[in-house]
Amino acid sequence: MLISFDDCTDTVRGLAVMSDLGILSASHDGSLRLWAASGEVLMEMVGHTAIVYSVDSHASGLIVSGSEDRFAKIWK
Numbered sequence: 001m002l003i004s005f006d007d008c009t010d011t012v013r014g015l016a017v018m019s020d021l022g023i024l025s026a027s028h029d030g031s032l033r034l035w036a037a038s039g040e041v042l043m044e045m046v047g048h049t050a051i052v053y054s055v056d057s058h059a060s061g062l063i064v065s066g067s068e069d070r071f072a073k074i075w076k
Contacts, residue, residue, distance in 0.1 A: 018057040026052035032065055032075070045075055 014026035022042060023035045032045040032055055050068035057063050063075040 013052060014054045016056045018063070019059065024055045024057060024063060026055040026065060028052075030067070030069075032063065047073055047075075 010028035012025050012027055016024045018024050018034060021034060022037060025033045025035065027033070028051045030046065030048045030050060030052060032052060033041050034043040034045075036042050045063070045065075048065065048067040048069050048071065052065050052067045054066040055063065061076070064072060065075065066072045
């Protein structure tokens with residue numbers, strides 16, 4: 001099965017699975033998005049000021065991201 005996420009506004013640099021919720025993406029536009037398996041954007045997180053290179057999630061529900069802005073952020 002192929003699922004396409006068409007609402008990306010810039011290059012996607014990183015992906016991670018968030019258990020039971022969907023897929024996280026890290027983007028050149030400085031945002032993180034949580035996608036449902038249907039391709040719908042469930043949440044958009046904006047807080048970095050440069051390219052986001054990495055994203056991952058923890059079983060606790062926390063999300064961590066790393067950016068070219070020299071910050072690692074933890075999202076609740």
